[in-house]
Amino acid sequence: MQIVVIGGGICGSLILRKLSALRNVSAVLVEAKSDLGQGVTKANSAIVHGGYDDPHGTVRAALCVKGNDLFADLCEELNVPFKRTGSLVVARDNPDEIKKLEELLENGKKNGARGLRIIGKDELKKIEPNLSEDYKHALHCSSAGITEPWMIAIAAANIGRMNGARVITGDPVTGCNISDGHVEDIILESGTRITADCVINATGVHYNEVASIFGVVTPPVKLRKGQYILLDKLAGGMIKSIIFPTPSEEGKGKLVLPTVDRGVLLGPTSERLDSYTPDDVATSDKGLRDVIDAADSLVPGISRYNWIIKSFAGLRPDTDERDFFIKADDRVKNFITVGAIRSPGLTAAPAIAELVVDELIPQILEFSAEPKERIVTRLPKTEKINELPFKEIARMIDDDPLHGRIVCQCNEVSEREIINAIREGAKTIDGVKFRTRAGFGRCQGSFCGWRIAQILSRELGIELSEVRLNEKDAWILNGKVRP
Numbered sequence: 001m002q003i004v005v006i007g008g009g010i011c012g013s014l015i016l017r018k019l020s021a022l023r024n025v026s027a028v029l030v031e032a033k034s035d036l037g038q039g040v041t042k043a044n045s046a047i048v049h050g051g052y053d054d055p056h057g058t059v060r061a062a063l064c065v066k067g068n069d070l071f072a073d074l075c076e077e078l079n080v081p082f083k084r085t086g087s088l089v090v091a092r093d094n095p096d097e098i099k100k101l102e103e104l105l106e107n108g109k110k111n112g113a114r115g116l117r118i119i120g121k122d123e124l125k126k127i128e129p130n131l132s133e134d135y136k137h138a139l140h141c142s143s144a145g146i147t148e149p150w151m152i153a154i155a156a157a158n159i160g161r162m163n164g165a166r167v168i169t170g171d172p173v174t175g176c177n178i179s180d181g182h183v184e185d186i187i188l189e190s191g192t193r194i195t196a197d198c199v200i201n202a203t204g205v206h207y208n209e210v211a212s213i214f215g216v217v218t219p220p221v222k223l224r225k226g227q228y229i230l231l232d233k234l235a236g237g238m239i240k241s242i243i244f245p246t247p248s249e250e251g252k253g254k255l256v257l258p259t260v261d262r263g264v265l266l267g268p269t270s271e272r273l274d275s276y277t278p279d280d281v282a283t284s285d286k287g288l289r290d291v292i293d294a295a296d297s298l299v300p301g302i303s304r305y306n307w308i309i310k311s312f313a314g315l316r317p318d319t320d321e322r323d324f325f326i327k328a329d330d331r332v333k334n335f336i337t338v339g340a341i342r343s344p345g346l347t348a349a350p351a352i353a354e355l356v357v358d359e360l361i362p363q364i365l366e367f368s369a370e371p372k373e374r375i376v377t378r379l380p381k382t383e384k385i386n387e388l389p390f391k392e393i394a395r396m397i398d399d400d401p402l403h404g405r406i407v408c409q410c411n412e413v414s415e416r417e418i419i420n421a422i423r424e425g426a427k428t429i430d431g432v433k434f435r436t437r438a439g440f441g442r443c444q445g446s447f448c449g450w451r452i453a454q455i456l457s458r459e460l461g462i463e464l465s466e467v468r469l470n471e472k473d474a475w476i477l478n479g480k481v482r483p
């Protein structure tokens with residue numbers, strides 16, 4: 001039986017990983033972009049939420065709590081960083097804000113969220129000494145944490161590949177053949193046809209478009225933009241936890257949080273887009289100013305201008321129902337939609353994969369899953385020299401001098417790490433960046449970008465002029481200036 005997953009974000013890749021563990025399934029992942037995890041999974045807050053704020057009774061509330069429980073083991077297996085930093089929803093000495101904390105606590109208890117308690121100003125000050133004096137109370141959630149979601153997508157697809165699954169990138173699904181209410185095959189832009197006994201649509205903000213290719217009707221997506229500012233590691237010492245303001249109708253609010261590589265992230269905004277513009281990830285002056293003002297009101301001085309290294313935006317695939325839409329279709333019998341995966345989609349993703357593979361697929365295909373006898377469950381540790389003690393680095397350099405040739409000075413990434421990333425599947429400058437963090441630091445690739453392009457050219461055996469930043473048309477060179 002062949003099962004095709006469309007969309008290589010965190011959801012699709014984790015579904016593929018689970019399918020690849022089954023003996024009676026041949027699994028295929030098709031991703032439109034040239035790499036995995038480059039859709040919604042790339043641009044978000046990267047928080048593994050505790051699960052206290054999603055309204056009790058919603059699908060997202062249940063899957064968030066379950067996903068949080070699965071996250072530590074998942075990241076251990078995929079060799080992806082995960083830090084349980086804890087989160088704080090902070091409130092002023094104001095009855096409405098305090099009431100909101102109590103409501104969140106109650107809702108969290110009903111959802112089964114772990115590690116929740118309300119704390120007062122003394123404890124708050126101890127945890128976050130740089131928090132504004134205005135905040136006197138907080139809901140502390142010790143089970144919340146931070147991760148690198150795009151790395152989960154890349155690593156999960158790698159495990160899938162190792163267990164026999166096929167992964168196709170840079171070739172969107174554009175058509176299909178349906179007979180007697182069943183998808184028979186899917187057609188890619190390149191003309192490739194793939195037979196399918198079951199299709200999973202996990203295409204992020206594109207889930208309506210892809211569903212319509214199959215004649216499947218899904219709740220219309222309403223895009224909500226989130227703009228962010230990334231601060232350099234210089235700001236890293238100012239906070240330890242994920243700090244939320246008291247939430248409003250608009251959502252969780254603009255926050256201040258650490259990143260796994262010791263930077264700080266500010267944002268996001270929450271802006272409903274009037275039309276369906278899935279490529280609109282532009283930032284705006286107003287949006288970024290709102291992010292700065294909100295961050296400064298939580299942690300005064302955090303947005304000092306010389307710490308800002310990047311701004312970016314992501315799009316949430318929301319709906320009027322404001323809940324996930326994960327369903328087998330009634331009319332097209334072998335089609336499952338994993339749609340409207342808004343926040344907390346990355347937290348919920350491991351639980352979404354279990355729901356799809358353990359419950360929905362067996363229901364619609366009437367088959368019982370047979371696990372393979374031997375599978376890869378764990379990716380080998382990749383050594384990042386900036387995380388190792390000096391003695392260990394010296395030993396590695398003795399064995400292989402490329403460990404000592406630092407290409408990205410900001411994040412201390414060696415030529416060996418870049419070569420390993422290319423051998424594991426990176427084909428572009430962004431492919432290297434998202435696997436190694438080279439180009440993610442203070443200079444944002446200004447110094448190392450050129451060197452990385454040369455290494456890509458050498459390792460992939462392509463001309464320098466063929467090296468791309470990310471997608472097909474994103475060339476970095478358009479010719480020689482001297483013969």
Ligand SMILES: Cc1cc2nc3c(=O)[nH]c(=O)nc-3n(C[C@H](O)[C@H](O)[C@H](O)COP(=O)(O)OP(=O)(O)OC[C@H]3O[C@@H](n4cnc5c(N)ncnc54)[C@H](O)[C@@H]3O)c2cc1C
Nearest residue numbers: 007009011032039040041044047173204226344345346347
């Ligand atoms: C601003 C913002 C903040 C967020 N913060 C958090 C947070 O802190 N914690 C949390 O838990 N969640 C958060 N989320 C939600 C989370 O990021 C998403 O729910 C999650 O990343 C969705 O993953 P996905 O795999 O469903 O979608 P995607 O990552 O978008 O993957 C879908 C993939 O499908 C591909 N695709 C599209 N069309 C086709 C086609 N025709 N053929 C083949 N492939 C196709 C796309 O290229 C894409 O790679 C946030 C979201 C946003 C936008």
